[in-house]
Amino acid sequence: xxxxxxxxxxxxxxxxxxxxxxxxxxxxxxxxxxxxxxxxxxxxxxxxxxxxxxxxxxxxxxxxxxxxxxxxxxxxxxxxxxxxxxxxxxxxxxxxxxxxx
Amino acid sequence: xxxxxxxxxxxxxxxxxxxxxxxxxxxxxxxxxxxxxxxxxxxxxxxxxxxxxxxxxxxxxxxxxxxxxxxxxxxxxxxxxxxxxxxxxxxxxxxxxxxxx
Numbered sequence: 086x087x088x089x090x091x092x093x094x095x096x097x098x099x100x101x102x103x104x105x106x107x108x109x110x111x112x113x114x115x116x117x118x119x120x121x122x123x124x125x126x127x128x129x130x131x132x133x134x135x136x137x138x139x140x141x142x143x144x145x146x147x148x149x150x151x152x153x154x155x156x157x158x159x160x161x162x163x164x165x166x167x168x169x170x171x172x173x174x175x176x177x178x179x180x181x182x183x184x185x186x
Numbered sequence: 187x188x189x190x191x192x193x194x195x196x197x198x199x200x201x202x203x204x205x206x207x208x209x210x211x212x213x214x215x216x217x218x219x220x221x222x223x224x225x226x227x228x229x230x231x232x233x234x235x236x237x238x239x240x241x242x243x244x245x246x247x248x249x250x251x252x253x254x255x256x257x258x259x260x261x262x263x264x265x266x267x268x269x270x271x272x273x274x275x276x277x278x279x280x281x282x283x284x285x286x287x
Contacts, residue, residue, distance in 0.1 A: 086234070087234065087239045098266075099266045102266075127266060129263055129266075130263065130264045130266060131260035131261070131262060131263050131264070131274070132260065132262055132264060133187070133188065133252075133259035133260050134252050134253065134254045134256075134259045134261070135259075138188045138259075138260075140260040151234075151235050152235065153235045155235075158234040158235045158236075158239075159232035159233065159234050159239075159241040160232070160235070161232060161233055162230055162231065162232050163231045163232070163233060165199075165200045165203075165228060165230075165231060173232070
């Protein structure tokens with residue numbers, strides 16, 4: 086998954102060992118898994134050559150990082166030649182059950 | 187590595203089979219590897235649940251995606267407890283040789 090962290094989210098991630106992002110649309114900290122219980126336990130943090138991106142390795146509780154119930158948010162593959170889309174992941178959970186929508 | 191694509195970069199990537207980004211700082215297409223020869227041959231493209239991020243799998247010619255000569259741009263790990271930084275990748279090439287700086 087890709088998400089945004091601000092300095093406060095980063096500090097909370099470090100201090101709690103649970104990954105916290107910052108939602109730019111909601112303008113507040115996003116404690117990943119707060120609603121679903123599918124939190125991310127921090128394993129390790131890497132940063133890139135120009136120091137503006139973090140790579141965070143986690144233990145994903147519940148087995149799915151994506152709110153759609155897939156392990157990865159990148160569960161759709163595009164065929165470069167035809168533009169056809171294929172679902173390549175399998176659903177770990179049913180979002181209607183987890184989020185009680 | 188993390189980089190930006192605009193629609194033109196995406197179309198060029200699809201049509202040539204070589205990954206092309208868009209440099210927001212230089213305001214022009216960034217044909218990855220144009221200078222170093224270390225181009226990225228397109229293997230597959232995935233997109234995420236909210237359809238604003240691509241995951242592109244490539245064959246990285248030269249073995250290093252990072253301009254610092256590492257396979258990955260994420261070659262530095264931060265210790266969450268101490269803040270200490272450890273280099274975790276090994277250099278595939280010497281950037282001073284490749285970029286003739």
